[in-house]
């Protein structure tokens with residue numbers, strides 16, 4: 432008897448437990464914003480379904496930055512670092528990297544490389560930005576740079592980390608969402 436009861440209950444549990452993942456199955460593009468609340472997922476999904484998403488995005492971000500070279504990217508990053516995080520460890524390199532995988536939240540990467548050099552350990556802080564952001568709106572590049580700079584001080588994505596991000600860029604949370612929407616934009620533009 433108890434067993435039959437359990438089976439009877441399952442169909443009622445199912446839609447509530449799986450609502451989020453069902454949505455992702457409906458449109459795989461939504462994986463970039465997986466975890467965001469429904470009131471954000473729904474309008475994005477509707478715009479994708481009606482084919483209005485890309486026009487909406489282009490209207491929101493009509494132009495791209497012109498920080499194309501690695502020298503320009505380094506100088507751009509250093510300007511933000513010197514303004515907000517002057518006392519943190521020096522940066523040796525900031526580059527666009529086409530090997531960064533964009534799923535699993537990795538839009539940028541901060542690496543700390545320790546090398547033995549002439550009997551001494553030389554450490555280097557490097558920032559890598561996913562190369563799709565080479566042709567992207569400037570605020571979204573800024574969000575990524577801010578994110579990776581914050582990692583110089585806070586390794587984890589904890590409260591202190593996000594406070595530091597918002598200190599450097601008050602619109603940080605909105606821009607992080609928009610950077611994910613940019614990934615959806617990139618993918619839908621490719622499909623056309």
Ligand SMILES: [Zn+2]
Pocket residue numbers: 578582588
């Ligand atoms: Zn991070």
